[in-house]
Amino acid sequence: MSATRFGDAQVLWQLLRGQPRLDDHRECLERFYAPQARHYDAFRERLLAGRAALLDRLCLAPGQHVVELGGGTARNLEYLDPELRGALARVDVVDLCPSLLERARERCRTWSNVHVIEADAATYTPPAAVDRVYFSYALTMMPEWRAALRNAFRMLRPGGLVGVVDFGQARGGDDWRARADAAFWRRWFGHDGVRPDPAHGAYLDGLFERVERCDGRNPIPYLPGLRAPYFIYVGRK
Numbered sequence: 001m002s003a004t005r006f007g008d009a010q011v012l013w014q015l016l017r018g019q020p021r022l023d024d025h026r027e028c029l030e031r032f033y034a035p036q037a038r039h040y041d042a043f044r045e046r047l048l049a050g051r052a053a054l055l056d057r058l059c060l061a062p063g064q065h066v067v068e069l070g071g072g073t074a075r076n077l078e079y080l081d082p083e084l085r086g087a088l089a090r091v092d093v094v095d096l097c098p099s100l101l102e103r104a105r106e107r108c109r110t111w112s113n114v115h116v117i118e119a120d121a122a123t124y125t126p127p128a129a130v131d132r133v134y135f136s137y138a139l140t141m142m143p144e145w146r147a148a149l150r151n152a153f154r155m156l157r158p159g160g161l162v163g164v165v166d167f168g169q170a171r172g173g174d175d176w177r178a179r180a181d182a183a184f185w186r187r188w189f190g191h192d193g194v195r196p197d198p199a200h201g202a203y204l205d206g207l208f209e210r211v212e213r214c215d216g217r218n219p220i221p222y223l224p225g226l227r228a229p230y231f232i233y234v235g236r237k
């Protein structure tokens with residue numbers, strides 16, 4: 001079996017087992033991700049659409065302080081032009097899961113402006129107001145997602161941008177097809193602790209001035225015919 005197939009098999013096994021139900025969220029994440037941490041990036045490459053597109057829309061520029069909440073292995077920083085990444089004043093990759101953070105530390109060890117931090121997205125406080133905050137497939141995994149969004153709002157400077165890319169239809173819909181589709185994906189993702197919620201879009205609009213919102217569908221690896229809904233949102237404080 002090739003290394004990729006073997007890695008995929010390990011990830012698929014964890015996805016089939018699902019996320020354990022525990023009161024301690026950090027422990028839940030660790031038990032779910034530790035056995036697949038080494039293969040996480042290769043598999044998610046095909047599953048998590050729109051990540052580079054979100055970074056493009058955030059208009060990152062030299063000198064900015066940028067925070068990713070739920071940053072996992074810090075893979076997203078590799079979507080940036082290396083020159084721009086090096087010219088950012090500071091990047092905080094914040095996550096609660098030790099084994100994914102270990103991968104992030106390995107990846108960022110030579111990037112002196114990147115700080116890899118173990119903390120909860122709902123409570124992390126950067127040393128000063130920041131220019132950009134984003135969530136990449138992390139909001140749906142945060143039981144306290146409203147508190148995490150309020151925290152993003154708090155840490156942004158006035159005029160700063162928030163970005164979200166995640167599973168779910170930001171716009172939702174009222175007819176029975178839209179409701180059945182949303183219910184199917186809620187159940188599908190719920191097994192792995194991912195909770196798409198039609199309330200995400202409205203809550204974002206309540207906190208931020210919307211700059212852009214778009215919806216897409218992306219194939220699921222090994223399951224031809226299934227296309228998971230995702231959305232991209234950019235808002236201004």
Ligand SMILES: C[S@@+](CC[C@H](N)C(=O)[O-])C[C@H]1O[C@@H](n2cnc3c(N)ncnc32)[C@H](O)[C@@H]1O
Nearest residue numbers: 070071072095096097120121136137138141142
């Ligand atoms: C699907 S992964 C996405 C990782 C990364 N953003 C990416 O695009 O590859 C979701 C991440 O959210 C993190 N997470 C979940 N709840 C969190 C919380 N309350 N605080 C910080 N990170 C959290 C998980 O540990 C995991 O790394």
